[in-house]
Amino acid sequence: QVQLVQSGAEVKKPGASVKVSCKASGYTFTSYGISWVRQAPGQGLEWMGWISAYNGNTNYAQKLQGRVTMTTDTSTSTAYMELRSLRSDDTAVYYCARVRGAGGGMDVWGQGTTVTVSS
Amino acid sequence: DIQMTQSPSSLSASVGDRVTITCQASQDISNYLNWYQQKPGKAPKLLIYDASNLETGVPSRFSGSGSGTDFTFTISSLQPEDIATYYCQQYDNLYTFGQGTKLEIK
Helix, strand or coil: CCEEEEEECCCCCCCCCCEEEEECHHHHHHHHEEEEEEEECCCCCCCEEECCCCCCCCEEEEHHCCEEEEEEECCEEEEEEEECCCHHHHHHHHEEEEEECCCCCCEEECCCCEEEEEC | CCCCEEEEEEEEEEECEEEEEEEEEECEECCCEEEEEEECCCCEEEEEECEEECCCCCCEEEEEEEEECCCEECCCCHHHHEEEEEEEEEEECCCCCCCCCCCEEE
């Protein structure tokens, strides 16, 4: 079945970096994009960015520009999201999601990865 | 950036009630709007895409309408399993989520 499986929970200190993986299965990886969405404790959903698994093109949310990098490895059908210079307000559950078409609905989601930033 | 204003932020209704949530975009987004359901501790689930199209497998009591700047999400007859937070999302220019509507049973 179509699924996205994310890497496990992370605990990081302020100023560090984190890299979360998202392994796709059950579909042709390069036929869809991947978006990353985060959710701080008790808060709503925040879109972080999108990457085309076909050609690696990216779009990032303006507030994260310069701190976030999204990549894919088509040989393993895996997407990655790296966030640098972590702050306490980066503490959140991070989700990857498959995107239909050129910016359509996010129809398949990973299970989420909790990233805690604490000194 | 396109802002999405969703209302109400919370809503209490009885089983069988008709429930309506609205979402307003800060500029014309045509029909580039999706609706998601999120239950506690779970990932969001796509319910409605392109403003009014029901995602495969989603019960027909869920529906969406609207275009331009004003959109509506409706549950025709609330069921206990519909307790969740609902989000609108625009994708006309990158992506933006509304702030969410938490739906509770009265």
